[in-house]
Structures are given as structure tokens and as C-alpha cells.
Amino acid sequence: MFGSVFILLALAVSYLCAPLLPVTAGWENGWIENLQALLLFAGGVWAFWFAARLPSPREKAFWHAIAPLWLILGFRELSWGAVFHAPVSFSHETGPMFSSSMQLWYKPAVTPVLALVLLVCVWIFVRGGHLRTLGALWRQHSIPLREMALVVICMFVSAAAEGHMGLSLNLSEGTSQVFEELAELCAYSALLLAQARVMRGFRQGGFSPVIGS
Template structure:
């Protein structure tokens, strides 16, 4: 049975404030801030790194049950994959001299990126099944208490980010980086 609650936690208030602050910031900041290898991209990378360190720390500091701690540790490779994706699979370290970056297929490791990700994800799934961690995931989905407000914030942020990055640039203008 799903247990949703509608109260605002301090984390919910912080997330809501951050979400609402992004809109005026996006209209105010220069588009250069959102460019590949720009300050926003590096901030996103730092946030993902904090997520990875937090997941590893939750395991080592004994947060939750043993199964939950193993799940936290299993999430670390996901965080690392997200960091690699945010850095365009490392292409940001190979500028082409024209203000852009080399295509992935031109890098020596380019053909190994996606097979490598598939192998890492398969190993994680195998580890989860071998250690019955999928049962913990099912428990989190079915029985854990969840904040409906946090879920709504997550959906609005994800849809807003996708719209602003892919669909609204022509509607709002090239200066918008929301």
C-alpha cells in the first residue's frame, strides 16, 4: 500500500525554493553559463558527485538496513555514469580548438563507452539479484512513506528542465537558460 504524505519537510521547502529560483535565474543569466563546459554544467557535475559521495557514505556509516546500505553502494556506479554523461563522456577534456569538442566516435575510447555502461549495469543487476536487493527496491516502492510534495517537485523539475533545454528555446528566446 502506498503511503503518501503532504506535509512540507525542510528538504521539501529547500527544493521548492531552488526550483522557484531557477526560473528568474534562467532569464537573468547569460547563455554562456549554460554552454557546454560552462559554470552550470560544472555545478551539475558537483551535485552529482555529492550524490555519489553521499551514497557511499550512507553505506560506510551504516544508514538503514544492510540491504539498504548495499543498495546505496550499488547506486554509486549510477552516479558515476551520470557524472560521465554530464561531462559528455569526457569530451569536455578534448576541445577541438573551435569552441567545441571532439565527437565521441573520434576519441580513442569512444567505441567502448556504451558497451562499458551496459557491462556495469548488468553487473549491478546481477549483484542485486544475487543478494536479493531487488526485494528492498520493491519494499521502497510498495511500503515506504513518500512525500507527495517531493514527487510533484521532481516531476515539475524534470519536465521543466526538458522543456527548457529542448522545446522552449525558440519560444522564450536564445537568452533563456532555464
């Protein structure tokens, strides 16, 4: 509960602080976006590490289906690697711009590879009977509904900062970009909280007979 309240407060403080931060904070390859990528990759490594500590292959499989999703989000945040190239354009307000379709020779392979990885994750999840795992987590009150609602709220605010859905926050373009990135950072932090809650359910082990059946 404390973590969720902290993220809500962080989202509110982000709105207040965004005009005070330099516009460079919201640029591609800026410190906020780099921190986002770090959080996402950390979430994937954490899931793999947690899987390695579980006793049952079936329990491990649950997390082997989850961990790649973090890595996909992390690589997406890096524009699939385009950010490691020279920018295709630059603005003193919004910073460098990168284009994965223009700069990456392997960009046509990204979508098929993603589809394959997602299919494997779904196959692992279904083959392991993890719909029953979700049911057990629900009975144990370990489904992170509050945390996922926070993710939705933060992403909605991020979209509003970009001016999507006909919304405007009355911020300058550079400040809007800073706030958008901070809202995304809050969303990824909420995802980490969600994962922590599910991990706590696994540690309690009240549904292990269901998973291992």
C-alpha cells in the same frame, strides 16, 4: 517536505533569473554545469560512504548498486571526458561545443562498459533480494515518490527550455540554455533529496530483519 518546496521555488526563481544571468553561465564547462557534475559525483561518493557505515553486507550491497548510477550521470554530464578537450565549434550565444564521438578515442567502448556496469548493478540488486528491501521501504514510507516526481518535473521543464515536445518558453537561445541547465541542477538536487530520504529509512532500521533474512 521543506526540501521539496525549496527546489520548486528554486525552479521558479531560475526562470526569473535566467534572463539576468550572462549566457556564459549556461555554456558547456560553465559554472552551472560544473556544479551539476559536482552534485552527481558527490551523490555517488555519499552512497559509497553510507554503505561503508552499514553493518550488514546485504545492506551495503544495496548502496553498491546505487552509487555507480550517480557516477554514470556525472561522467555523462562531462560528455564522457570530451569537455576536457578543445571545443569542436564555438558560438558567442551558446558557447563551446564538444563531441565525444569525434574527440574521444575510447568512445566506442563507452556503451559496452556502461552496459556491463548496469548489468552488475542489476545483478547485485537482484541477488541481494532488494525487491524486498523496496517493499520494506514502501511500508516504512521511505520511498521518495515526492522527490522523484520533482525530478520528473524539473527534467520536463529542462526539455521544454530546449524546445523539445513542441514547447517554447519564449526565451532567447542563450537564456533558454541557462534556464535548461538551472532546471537540470534542480533535478539533480531533487535526486540528492531522494537519496537522503532512503538513507533516513535505513537509519531508522525498521526493515533490517527483512534485509538480513
